[in-house]
Amino acid sequence: MSVESKIEQNIPLAPLTTFKIGGPAKFFISVNTKEDLLGAYRWAKKNKEQVFILAGGSNVLINDNGVDGLVIKINNSGMAVKGERIECGAGASLSKAVRSTIGNNLSGLEWASGIPGAVGGAVRGNAGAYGLSMSDFIEIIEVFNKKKKKFEIFSNKDCKFCYRGSIFKKKNNYLIWSAVLKMKKSEFIKINSLIEKYSEMRAKNQPKLPSAGCVFKNLDFVNLRQNTPIYANKAVEAGAVKGGKVGAGWLINELGLKGKIIGGAKISLEHANFIVNTGKATAENVIMLISFIKQQVRTKFGVQLQEEIQYFGF
Numbered sequence: 001m002s003v004e005s006k007i008e009q010n011i012p013l014a015p016l017t018t019f020k021i022g023g024p025a026k027f028f029i030s031v032n033t034k035e036d037l038l039g040a041y042r043w044a045k046k047n048k049e050q051v052f053i054l055a056g057g058s059n060v061l062i063n064d065n066g067v068d069g070l071v072i073k074i075n076n077s078g079m080a081v082k083g084e085r086i087e088c089g090a091g092a093s094l095s096k097a098v099r100s101t102i103g104n105n106l107s108g109l110e111w112a113s114g115i116p117g118a119v120g121g122a123v124r125g126n127a128g129a130y131g132l133s134m135s136d137f138i139e140i141i142e143v144f145n146k147k148k149k150k151f152e153i154f155s156n157k158d159c160k161f162c163y164r165g166s167i168f169k170k171k172n173n174y175l176i177w178s179a180v181l182k183m184k185k186s187e188f189i190k191i192n193s194l195i196e197k198y199s200e201m202r203a204k205n206q207p208k209l210p211s212a213g214c215v216f217k218n219l220d221f222v223n224l225r226q227n228t229p230i231y232a233n234k235a236v237e238a239g240a241v242k243g244g245k246v247g248a249g250w251l252i253n254e255l256g257l258k259g260k261i262i263g264g265a266k267i268s269l270e271h272a273n274f275i276v277n278t279g280k281a282t283a284e285n286v287i288m289l290i291s292f293i294k295q296q297v298r299t300k301f302g303v304q305l306q307e308e309i310q311y312f313g314f
Helices: 034-046 094-103 119-124 188-205 221-227 229-237 248-254 283-301
Strands: 008-012 024-031 051-054 060-062 067-074 079-082 085-089 138-145 150-155 174-182 211-214 265-267 274-277 310-312
Touching (some): 094 119, 094 188, 150 174, 248 283, 265 283
Antiparallel strands (some): 079 085, 085 174, 211 274, 265 274
């Protein structure tokens, strides 16, 4: 079956995201193999269509008007545990990776229990929680070099990981195809206990309505201290400073913005760094709410929040 025959038109993208927001893809293909990925890029070049990559659909906001180009859904979800390592396709779900480690008495990904999305997206954004992140466990990444149209191997160092970022976010030349994560052997009872702990915390603090996860990156504490030392001290007293960062949710909560609504988009009552879709939210509603939050934070604290979510098709 040729790649061209696999390409569909006018495919709704909202159902493929955790936000459940956005218009259709002009062209769409789900790829499971390297051959299909290469073929999709060749087709896009031949037909002069821009390429957009969609993985697990979390942490993204899709344009209401849809995406004018070819959307490639990375769907290689293979997974294999080999000793203390787990090999994952970029399209494998993060939750499935966590379950695989549990079943093999491997510790390291407990913090990711309950986080939606795919491994590729988690690596690209260096997802993390509770003081840990993907970069702590990545050993090798196989990437597709879009310019050279070939696959390459990256070490952890090559990925240039940083807080909620990597070379894959800074440069659009590389696409994550698979990853090898290094875990540590542990006892099932200890692993399960950690998962239950983090899952309970997540259930208490995170909304049930559709969202894209945390909207903003946490803020450097130094930045807040330089601009508003009074609130910097307050953040320390409140326990909102961890790893040199102030929780963006704490800043938004200090403004009393929980529950703020624009159209169908709402600042979550459970966690102020989440915007939820109450049922009929549009991307425009979300963008207006994000802009409002940033303006209020600038006015009150003199600092600039940066989005963690990615804008798709804008």
